[in-house]
Amino acid sequence: TGLFFQAQPQLKNPFLEDPLLGRYLRRHQPHQQAVFSDLQAFGERISGEVDAWGRECEVNPPRLVPFDPWGRRVDHIVTSPAWQRMKELSASEGLVAIGYERSCGEWSRVHQMSKLFLYSPSSGLFTCPLAMTDGAAKVIQSLGVPPAVDSAYRRLTSRDPERFWTSGQWMTERRGGSDVAAGTETLAEPQPDGSYRLHGFKWFTSATDADMTLTLGRVVGRDGSTPPGSRGLSLFYAEVRRDPQGRLEGIEVQRLKDKLGTRQMPTAELLLDGLPAHRLAEEGRGVASIANMLTVTRIHNSVAAAAAMRRVVQLARDYATRRSAFGRRLQDHPLHLQTLARMEVEARAAFLLVMEVSRLLGREETGVASPLDRHLLRLLTPVLKLYSAKQAVAVVSEGLESFGGQGYMEDTGLPGLLRDAQVLSIWEGTTNVLSLDVLRCVARSSGLVLQAYFTQTQALLGHASRLPPLAPAVGALEGALSALGVFVEEAAARPPSYLELAA
Ligand code: MFK
Ligand code: FAD
Incomplete structure (x- = not known):
């Protein structure tokens, strides 16, 4: 008995272990050689x-050290050396920069997201600050890189570990994270030099060791009044700095959250007590301006979801070649194989949808997107995020079961995959809030986004119907599409509010 060792799944180069990723890139990515060698080398490092x-x-x-030994407030968030190494690695591997250097033109986002797809399950959740960093760079870029944030923009998109900055995304307050308009109590007091001081309480701020943040607040008028609702919110940029005494300028860290998962990174509650800030966009355009960030972070969320599925399937497949039960390897039990195959199908579907939306984002950013591409990007981003997040929880849970009791053992690292998947449907918009976002974009485009989807799907069905094994499925889908067509025509004829549509 002393000689017993349980078979252990092995993590191999995740790029070489994923034939679908290779095939997708071979078929679509025109800059194959450079991208392949980058991904292969990165996979080796992972x-x-x-x-x-x-x-x-x-x-x-991470842990919070609120005071120094002599009682002075310091608010130090102490992170592990590994977390700090992740920041250096992210810079040198260009995990944000690739999206902005655009050396693969319209395919740069596909390159970047493929790299993040390999990295995500091994990243110790460093993909969370990277998502927000990418989102912040996108917002700044979409505003024409205002001079006040030119240097910050260059840091967010830098490959130099000494210069690279990460950004936070402080939107959620105590009264509401979905309903940002009603929930935001943060006040922005104008200063004589044109800057602002922020006063408020941010209830969830992840990767709080970031160098800067984008956040929302209400500008206080000369008469002390503040504008209400969504149109009362403005977008602010703030740096996280320390004064000469070592105190955070205008911020107190109330506490770190005690979370089900994502324990690798700090998530803090922050009191903003006169935080120096710059207004980035026109007053009252806060939500509309930060929407660019939401598009990017929601795609990153979906990369994390697809990657979690891919990783658990990779490990489960490997385990099935090593573990035996009832005199045979697990891979030789047809029922076990069927379970793995079902997980594989979900993982592939999520991956392909992530790549499609990344491709559309890349086309939009390089100015080659058609109106159809832009409509599809707007429609598919929330659909992708809500669907992939839900599927990640289901597939990772199934994945844990495929290791039997070992899947439940903390020190295998497997339970962490499930804990971390559970957050994917909560942050960056819950499933129902994103469903309403789908309806919002259908209604505000007078049904055009759905029309675009319709056109695209019919074209794809045309291809599929030429493949005999798919013919029955194509027939069923065509029926469903013509029912949808009636809905689209109605939306196009009479632009309803998305709430009416929801009803
Ligand atoms: C591993 C990687 C994972 C990623 C890391 C994540 C770390 C965690 C970070 C967070 O969780 S940050 C907090 C995320 N919070 C949310 O996602 C908020 C969820 N709630 C919503 O999304 C609501 O739908 C929203 C706050 C946007 C609703 O706000 P309003 O003000 O009630 O919406 P309204 O009035 O319909 O829209 C205001 C404007 O924004 C409109 O533009 P116009 O004024 O020009 O007409 C909308 O069209 C625009 N807009 C709203 N959503 C949009 C959008 N534009 C484009 N895309 C969208 N999705
Ligand atoms: P609520 O809005 O109160 O939602 C509660 C329930 O009501 C949900 O099921 C929701 O779907 C439902 N609901 C709400 N509105 C509707 C509606 N109109 N129709 C139907 N159903 C509805 N936020 C940040 O800003 N920055 C961060 O860095 C950050 N990090 C986070 C880290 C973690 C680990 C977690 C868990 C959260 C983080 N968040 C962050 C907050 C997160 O974005 C919010 O929790 C999320 O957006 C939901 O908001 P809420 O908690 O206020 O829930």
């Missing part, structure tokens, strides 16, 4: 060293 850092982030989570 299995060779980075995955162990991710584990270290989990077992050595």
Whole structure:
């Protein structure tokens, strides 16, 4: 009995282990050679060293040191050396920069998201600050890189670990995270030099060790009044800095959240007590301006979802070649194989949809998107985020079961995958809030986004109907589409509000 060792799943180079990713890139990505060698080398680093850092982030989570030994407030969020190494790695591997250098033209986002797809399950959740960093860069870029944030923009998109900055995204307050318009109590007091001081309470701020943030607040008028509702919110940029005494300028960290998962990264409650800030967009355009950030972070969320599914399937497949039960390897039990196959189908579907939306984003950013592409990007982003997040929880849960009891054991690292998947449907818009976002964009485009989807799907069905095994499924889908067509025509004829549509 002393000689017993349980078979252990092995993480191999995740790029070489994923034939679908290779096939997708071979078929579509025109800059194949450069992208392949980048992904292959990165995959080697992930299995060779980075995955162990991710584990270290989990077992050595961040902690808050509010005071120094002499009672002075310091608000230090102490993170693990592995978490700090993740920041250096993210810069040098260009995990944000690739999206802005655009050396693969319209395919740059596909390159970037493929790399994040390999990295995500080994990243110790460093993909969370990267998502927000990318989103902040996107907002700044879409505003024409105002001079006040030119230097910040260059840092967010830098490959130099010494210069690279990460950004936060402080939107959620105590009265509401979905309903940002009603929930935001933060006040922005104008200063004589044109800047602002923010006063408020941010209830959830993740990766709070960031260098800067984008956030929302209400500008206080000369008479002390504040504008209500969504159109009363403005977008602010603030740096997280310390004064000469070592105190955070205008911020107190109330506490770190005690979370089900995502324990690798700090999520704090912050009191903003005169935080110096710059208004980035026109007053009252806060929600509309930060929407660009939401598009990017929701795509990152979907990359994380697809990647979690891919990783658990990769490990489960490997385990099935090693573990035996009832005299045969698990891979030789047809029922077990069927379970793995069902997980594989979900993982592939999520991956392909992520790639499609990333492709559309890349086309939009390089000015080659058609109106159809732009409508599809707007429609598919919330659909992708809500669907992939839900599927990730289901597939990762099934994945854990495929390791039997070992899937439940903390020190295998497997339970963390499930805990971290559970957040994907909550942050960046819950499932129902994103469903309403789908209806919002259908209504505000007078049905054009759905029409675009309709056109695209019919074209794809045309291709599929030429493949005999798919013919029965194509027939059923065509029936469903013509029912949808009636709905689209109605929406186009009479632009209803999305709430009417929801009803
Ligand atoms: C591993 C990687 C994972 C990523 C890391 C994540 C870390 C965690 C970070 C967070 O969780 S940050 C907090 C995220 N919070 C949310 O996602 C908020 C969820 N709630 C919504 O999305 C609501 O729908 C929303 C706050 C946007 C509703 O606000 P309003 O003000 O009631 O919406 P309204 O009045 O319909 O829209 C205001 C404007 O924004 C309109 O533009 P116009 O004024 O020009 O007409 C809308 O068209 C525009 N808009 C809203 N949603 C949009 C959008 N535009 C484009 N895309 C969207 N999705
Ligand atoms: P609520 O809005 O109160 O939602 C509660 C329920 O009501 C949900 O099921 C929701 O779907 C439903 N609901 C709400 N409105 C409607 C509606 N109109 N129709 C139907 N159903 C509805 N936020 C940040 O800004 N920055 C961060 O860095 C950040 N990090 C986070 C980290 C973690 C680990 C977590 C868990 C959250 C984080 N958040 C962050 C907050 C997150 O974005 C919000 O929790 C989320 O947007 C939901 O908001 P809420 O908690 O106020 O829930």
